[in-house]
Amino acid sequence: MEQWLGSLIKSGKRVVAPVKHDDIVDFAVISSPAQVADDYVQTRLSAKQYVFPKAEVLFSYKKDGKDVTIDDVNTDEFPETVLWKLHPCDVAGLEPLGAIFNWDYKDSLYNARRAKTTLVTFACAASDEYCFCASVGGGPGNTDGSDVQVTMLPDGDALVELISDKGKALLTDDIKGETSSADGIDKEKFIAKVEKKFTVDEIIKKLEGSFSSPIWQEQSDRCLGCGACAYVCPTCACFDIQEDSHLHGGRRVRSWDSCGFSLFTLHTGGYNPRTTQSARWRQRVLHKFSYMPERLHVTGCTGCGRCSRACPVDMNLVEHLTEIASHE
Amino acid sequence: MSKLSEKAAALLSEGTVGLVIGYEQGTHGTRPKFCRKAEDAATLILNDKCLNNIGGYLTKPELIGSGKVAVTATLAVMRTVVQLTAEHQLTDGNVIVLALDGDEVLQMASIDEIKKWLAAHPEDLSDENKALLSKLKALSREERWNFWINEMNKCIKCYACRASCPLCYCNRCIVEVNCPQWIKPWAAPLSNMEWQINRVMHMAGRCVGCGACDRACPVHIPLRLLTISMAGDIKEAFGVASGTGNIDGNVLSSFKPDDKENFIH
Numbered sequence: 001m002e003q004w005l006g007s008l009i010k011s012g013k014r015v016v017a018p019v020k021h022d023d024i025v026d027f028a029v030i031s032s033p034a035q036v037a038d039d040y041v042q043t044r045l046s047a048k049q050y051v052f053p054k055a056e057v058l059f060s061y062k063k064d065g066k067d068v069t070i071d072d073v074n075t076d077e078f079p080e081t082v083l084w085k086l087h088p089c090d091v092a093g094l095e096p097l098g099a100i101f102n103w104d105y106k107d108s109l110y111n112a113r114r115a116k117t118t119l120v121t122f123a124c125a126a127s128d129e130y131c132f133c134a135s136v137g138g139g140p141g142n143t144d145g146s147d148v149q150v151t152m153l154p155d156g157d158a159l160v161e162l163i164s165d166k167g168k169a170l171l172t173d174d175i176k177g178e179t180s181s182a183d184g185i186d187k188e189k190f191i192a193k194v195e196k197k198f199t200v201d202e203i204i205k206k207l208e209g210s211f212s213s214p215i216w217q218e219q220s221d222r223c224l225g226c227g228a229c230a231y232v233c234p235t236c237a238c239f240d241i242q243e244d245s246h247l248h249g250g251r252r253v254r255s256w257d258s259c260g261f262s263l264f265t266l267h268t269g270g271y272n273p274r275t276t277q278s279a280r281w282r283q284r285v286l287h288k289f290s291y292m293p294e295r296l297h298v299t300g301c302t303g304c305g306r307c308s309r310a311c312p313v314d315m316n317l318v319e320h321l322t323e324i325a326s327h328e
Numbered sequence: 329m330s331k332l333s334e335k336a337a338a339l340l341s342e343g344t345v346g347l348v349i350g351y352e353q354g355t356h357g358t359r360p361k362f363c364r365k366a367e368d369a370a371t372l373i374l375n376d377k378c379l380n381n382i383g384g385y386l387t388k389p390e391l392i393g394s395g396k397v398a399v400t401a402t403l404a405v406m407r408t409v410v411q412l413t414a415e416h417q418l419t420d421g422n423v424i425v426l427a428l429d430g431d432e433v434l435q436m437a438s439i440d441e442i443k444k445w446l447a448a449h450p451e452d453l454s455d456e457n458k459a460l461l462s463k464l465k466a467l468s469r470e471e472r473w474n475f476w477i478n479e480m481n482k483c484i485k486c487y488a489c490r491a492s493c494p495l496c497y498c499n500r501c502i503v504e505v506n507c508p509q510w511i512k513p514w515a516a517p518l519s520n521m522e523w524q525i526n527r528v529m530h531m532a533g534r535c536v537g538c539g540a541c542d543r544a545c546p547v548h549i550p551l552r553l554l555t556i557s558m559a560g561d562i563k564e565a566f567g568v569a570s571g572t573g574n575i576d577g578n579v580l581s582s583f584k585p586d587d588k589e590n591f592i593h
Contacts, residue, residue: 024548044547045484054484055514129355221362221391224384226491228546231484242514255514256484263504276390312492312544313380314354 001150001158002033007172008082009033016050017084018043027083036085041128046234046306047083047090048097051113054231055255058109058241062249075112082170086121088142088149089133092302093234094119095145099296100237118166123151127192130305132318134194138303141191151187159185197318198325200289200299206324207290211282215327219320220281222313227258229307229315235288235300238264259283285320329370332400335426335433336369339398345424346393349385350400351378360385374400374428381538383408384494387417398424403451404538406442408494410573411536413439417497443573451537457556464553476521482547483520485513489527489551492544495534495571502526528554533562533579536571 009015009031019028020037024044030036062069083090094114101110124131124140133139143149147167151159159182162168171179230236240257244250257264260281265274274280288300301317308316329337336348340363350372352361358378362385363369383405385391399405409425412418425436427445436442453461464472487503490496503511503523511526512519527541535555542552559570568577576582583592 022548026547055516222360222385224488224491224544226488226544227486228488228544231486232546240513242512244512253514258486261487263500308355310488310546312488312540314356314359316355319355 001152003178004172004175005033005036005084007174008084008170011172012080014079014081015084016047016081030084041124041126041131042087042304042306042309044306044310045232046093046304047086048093048234048236050081050083051094051110051117052097052101052237052239052256055253056109058252058254060249060251064248073109075108078113078116081113081117082120083117084120085150086119086146087124087304088121088140088144088146089131089138089302089304090234091119091121091145092133092138092142093304096235096292096296096298096300097237099292099298103296118147118170119145120148120150120167120170121146123149123187123190124192124194125152125190127194128305130308130316130318131192131194131303132197132305132321133303134196135198135318135321136200136299136301136303140194141187151190153185153190159187159190194303197322200293202325203289203321204293206327207286210324210327211286213327215324216282216285217276217278219323220278220315223260223277223281223315224313225260225262225277225280226312227256227260228310228312229284230258230260231256232306232310234302234304234306259287281315285324289321330372331431331433332374332426332428333369333372335435336363336372336398336400337366339424340364340369341366344396345398346395347391348372348398348400348426349382350374350426351380351382362391372400374402374426376402378402379539379543381405381408381492381494381536381540383412383536383538384492384497384540386423387412387494387497396422396424398426401425401427403446403449404536404540406446407536407571407573408538410439410442410446411495411534411571412497414573414575415495415534415578439573446572453556457552460550460553461556461560464557477517479549480520480524481517482549483515483524484547485515485520485523486546488544488546489524489541492540493531494538494540495531495536496527502530524549524551524554528558529580531555531570532558533566533568533570533577535559 015030016027017030018025018037019035025037025040026043026045027047057073059073060071101107127140143161143163147164148170149161153159238257238259239254242253242255244253266272292298292300339345340348348363348369350361351358351374352371353373360380360382361372381404382399406425409423413420420439421437425442427434503513511522537559539552542550545551562568562570562579566579568574570577
């Protein structure tokens, strides 16, 4: 695997993989296979930043007297990227993201980055009590959306599933000779077990008519209203548009935003339709489990558990969803 | 039921308070707990694992309403109540503080009582924090700058530091002011640095040293080093302990005509 990854790096593609720095594992651009982290369950941030950066320029402009020149971003300059050692839930997050960025307006920046991205997932060897992919239609060995899936075997060999043409194209010549048939290998034996705690259908059904339920306030009393859950989430796609303007030019910038912030829905006229944190918490859950399934036919949650790991006050999504699923 | 739960339940059933904010066991460690009915208080706990600063909820009208509130308090929460009262964000007497003295529950209804308790229970910096701070101070100016540039590059501008801070109670934070826009609101190395410098300057002399910002940070930026360091500088330059309700300590928002520095006259 190291030899293959080394060849990919040498091929000139940008290779992004989980890297450990201090006490956190996060995705970063790597220059050597030795940088790839082992023995962790989940990266702190999702991989969405490589298709939807935390801040990106939409266009820039120059002013010269009355003349204004607008420069669009040249998407040809986006690098061909291999996302290496994703989990199946990272890939699951790209489906709702793609649906949002192509719902009505086709977002050229998102689509250009996504088209140049190849997804290599590693089936999860370990999970923890925050993981709930199996409850939202995923699984630790799920191949949906992956271009390649790797399952590490105990003897150091790897089961490699080449799923798409993009994935097949990734197999470099030097590594082709190292492969043999994988017949008879049951990958389920080598991957983590994630228990199913509820189903999406149960949640969707319970959420019908729940808008005025007291459960939203009960669950969200302690919510601080920060954006940690949204920013670590692989499917949260809300953004802000900001102007970076100077005397002779400027840039329009798109940056991550969160429905948890009190000013997120503040109108220019001063009205704010979501004045309480419970209304904002309700929006977060309904958006992922009601509005997105209804409008985009996709669930806005991959069960990666990042929001719950990142929350300073233990807003645990599994606990809250389980409560919603069992609520009368 | 513990004595703490009994006390909280009694305050609620007597109608002395409409809300008790405390701690309960969560899914991973402790977490804040809101009790509006006597039976809610059964799961209350208070120990040294209660690290969230629940004093921050006291300035949120949507949670508190207009009645009296009780809060089960660690020393950091007590310092928060004192500091918020000094800054006129709480009315002395409207917040009942419940603390533990061994097994016994103490009920403090006035700032003087809380101050007396705090004076008898001084909290020093932990050895770990002292060591980290002296390591940072031993660096050259350039090394220290690089250390912080590296840390700030991680910032994603989720504002968990601000949301978890009990002294960050502004309805509109400086980072959200856009006429003029003082700080670029998107995540970028320079604006991340500007944001944290601004935040710690606004905390000067006010920070109660609870470490909530640091623990809340999802990307583990050691924010406590900024606030502890600032508190040390304030103590050294002005002789006032940060976050003790001494309004003279709010050094960046107070002015004295007889200031000893000439440049300010």
